[in-house]
Amino acid sequence: xxxxxxxxxxxxxxxxxxxxxxxRYGVECAFDGADADYRLQTQTYDLVILDLGLxxxxxEEVLRRLRARNNNVPVLILTASTSLSARVGGLDxxxxxxxxxxxxxxxxxxxxxxxLRRSANHKNxxxxxGDLSLNSNTGVFSVAGTVLALTPREHSVLxxxxxxxxxxxxxxxxxxxxxxxxxxxxxxxIEIYVHRLRKKLEGSDAxxxxxxxxxxxxxxxxxxxxxxxxxxxxxxxxGV
Ligand code: CA
Numbered sequence: 001x002x003x004x005x006x007x008x009x010x011x012x013x014x015x016x017x018x019x020x021x022x023x024r025y026g027v028e029c030a031f032d033g034a035d036a037d038y039r040l041q042t043q044t045y046d047l048v049i050l051d052l053g054l055x056x057x058x059x060e061e062v063l064r065r066l067r068a069r070n071n072n073v074p075v076l077i078l079t080a081s082t083s084l085s086a087r088v089g090g091l092d093x094x095x096x097x098x099x100x101x102x103x104x105x106x107x108x109x110x111x112x113x114x115x116l117r118r119s120a121n122h123k124n125x126x127x128x129x130g131d132l133s134l135n136s137n138t139g140v141f142s143v144a145g146t147v148l149a150l151t152p153r154e155h156s157v158l159x160x161x162x163x164x165x166x167x168x169x170x171x172x173x174x175x176x177x178x179x180x181x182x183x184x185x186x187x188x189x190i191e192i193y194v195h196r197l198r199k200k201l202e203g204s205d206a207x208x209x210x211x212x213x214x215x216x217x218x219x220x221x222x223x224x225x226x227x228x229x230x231x232x233x234x235x236x237x238x239g240v
Pocket of ligand 1: 007008009051052053054
């Protein structure tokens with residue numbers, strides 16, 4: 001999951017991006033409003049953390065422009081202003097959530113998870129595909145109740161495929177979510193992660209299908225094509 005962090009306080013930005021990267025998010029930093037506005041027009045993010053007091057263009061204007069482009073990326077405002085009018089103003093402009101500084105990082109991470117789940121239309125923190133499940137609160141994958149050991153990159157790929165269960169995810173969009181521009185990593189690396197994940201998922205119900213030219217699709221082995229959303233196989237039709 002790729003996050004744009006818009007924060008002009010460099011020490012805070014550096015600390016917060018490191019903290020979020022430890023939680024396996026890909027984090028890009030913008031330090032002023034104009035840069036944030038430019039990135040939001042040219043890149044795709046899963047979530048934006050937006051400070052309001054920014055040099056150049058204020059955060060409110062970045063947000064107003066973003067929503068004027070009908071971009072619905074979840075936005076969490078993080079600002080020193082604790083006044084009710086600033087809070088209401090931010091939410092009215094189209095922010096999804098609001099946190100005042102100083103903030104508790106565990107609470108921020110919990111709110112990020114809620115926003116990401118909400119934007120993927122998942123209310124339940126446990127995401128499932130057959131006997132594969134992810135507890136999005138703890139970040140633990142398991143197969144039939146046994147913890148699945150994954151590297152951070154493998155975890156990120158599988159998480160994205162599971163969040164978009166039943167939908168084809170292109171290699172390019174996986175790479176975009178996984179790597180920040182400074183990572184200098186090739187999209188071909190995605191193939192390696194998928195290959196390793198397939199090995200680790202042998203013996204589980206979940207499998208990753210390659211759709212040539214389109215991307216990857218996570219689905220339960222027991223379900224026929226088109227039934228990938230079903231948590232259980234459909235009951236057999238009798239009398240045939
Ligand atoms: Ca600021």
